[in-house]
Structure formats: structure tokens, C-alpha cells
Amino acid sequence: MTQQRARGLCLAGLALTGIYSWVTLPLAPSLIGSHPVLLEALRGSISSMITAGALVRVGHAALPLVLLAPVLTLLKSGLLLWWAGRLWGPSLAHMLARGSSLAQRRSERAIRWGERYGSWTVVFAYFLPVPSGLIYAAAGWTGMSLRRVLALDLLGTSLWILAVVALGYSIGSPAVKVAKAINHYGLLISLALLGVVLLIGIVRSPRLSLADEQAE
Numbered sequence: 001m002t003q004q005r006a007r008g009l010c011l012a013g014l015a016l017t018g019i020y021s022w023v024t025l026p027l028a029p030s031l032i033g034s035h036p037v038l039l040e041a042l043r044g045s046i047s048s049m050i051t052a053g054a055l056v057r058v059g060h061a062a063l064p065l066v067l068l069a070p071v072l073t074l075l076k077s078g079l080l081l082w083w084a085g086r087l088w089g090p091s092l093a094h095m096l097a098r099g100s101s102l103a104q105r106r107s108e109r110a111i112r113w114g115e116r117y118g119s120w121t122v123v124f125a126y127f128l129p130v131p132s133g134l135i136y137a138a139a140g141w142t143g144m145s146l147r148r149v150l151a152l153d154l155l156g157t158s159l160w161i162l163a164v165v166a167l168g169y170s171i172g173s174p175a176v177k178v179a180k181a182i183n184h185y186g187l188l189i190s191l192a193l194l195g196v197v198l199l200i201g202i203v204r205s206p207r208l209s210l211a212d213e214q215a216e
Helices: 003-031 036-043 046-057 063-068 071-088 091-097 101-117 119-123 132-141 146-171 173-184 186-215
Strands: none
Touching (some): 003 036, 003 046, 036 046, 036 063, 046 063, 046 146, 046 173, 063 146, 071 091, 071 132, 091 132, 101 119, 101 132, 119 132, 119 146, 132 146, 146 173
């Protein structure tokens, strides 16, 4: 596979991941109280894992299923960013971190940690106060193999899921009640979120077109 084709496929994967995240966002309020394990599988969100952990506590969900449901969803982004790091190298950091000075500083910190501590940063990527995407990308451009990053990412993702589900388990029925309250108004919240997503798309579209024209 040529470098150009690999970059095209990687960009397509990242774009589809972003689109998938936006498309499934309005589903969260409707599923959080009724089907949190399904929401785990679809989005791998913290709220869904906490709610699912609380359901385990009250006896309404099976722990093995709750722990396994979000694994693939959480793994895919890290592996795509590792691949992007392999293809674009450190220049990828500038593409991901463009914006405020705070974002730039956090990105530089993530790069330093990723290049200095390597495997440990991949394992604890979800726990560190830096963009986890840049940690996976740094693993790519520093030469970490796919087999190694997959094993480390699987370990780190499992630890993250276990920690968040355990938090939900410790909270118990109060978390379930909050989720059911959100679910009660789920349709209205989903429609509001869908409206926000559409509004952002409408507002950003002319800006992106202008940026493309200026780039040409």
C-alpha cells in the first residue's frame, strides 16, 4: 500500500469516527436510563459505564457484559491515532492541537510524556490530564509496533472501564435514579442535542468553505 493511499484510508477512518460520535450523541439521553449497556457499546461514555455499574449493584445487569460492552468502541480511536502517528509523525500534533494556547501547552505535555515514558503513557492514557489522542499518536511516530500498542491499549482500556464501572457500582441506586430521570426527558434532550449538532454544522460550513478558498 502506498503512503498516499494509507493516509487517505486513515483520514477516512478518523472522519467516520468523528461522524459516528456526532450521529450517536443524541441517542445518549434516551438510552442512558433504559439501555445503558447498549449505550456503552455504542459510545463507551463515562455516564453509560457509571449507570451500567450502578445497575450491576442493584442486580439489573451482568458484570461481565458491562465490562466487555465498551471495549471495542474505546479501542478503535486509539488504534487509528496510532496509525496516524506512524503516517504523519510529529507534525500530526500540530494538526490536532491547533487552537488556544492552553490546548497547545497540553499537547506539548502529552508529547513529552509519550516520548519519555512510552508504554506507561499508553496504559494510563485515559487517566492522565493530557489529550489521550496525542499519546497514541506519539506511540506511532516513536516506532511502537501495532502488536505492542494493541496489548497496552487493551490493558489501559480495561483498567479505565473497570475504574468507571466500579465508581457506578459504589454509587448504586442513586445513579440509577438519575439515569431514569434523564431517560424520562430523553426525547426532548435528544431533539435539543440534534438541533445543536445541526446548528454547529450550519455555522461551520461557510467557515470551512472560506478556509478552503483561502488555501487555494
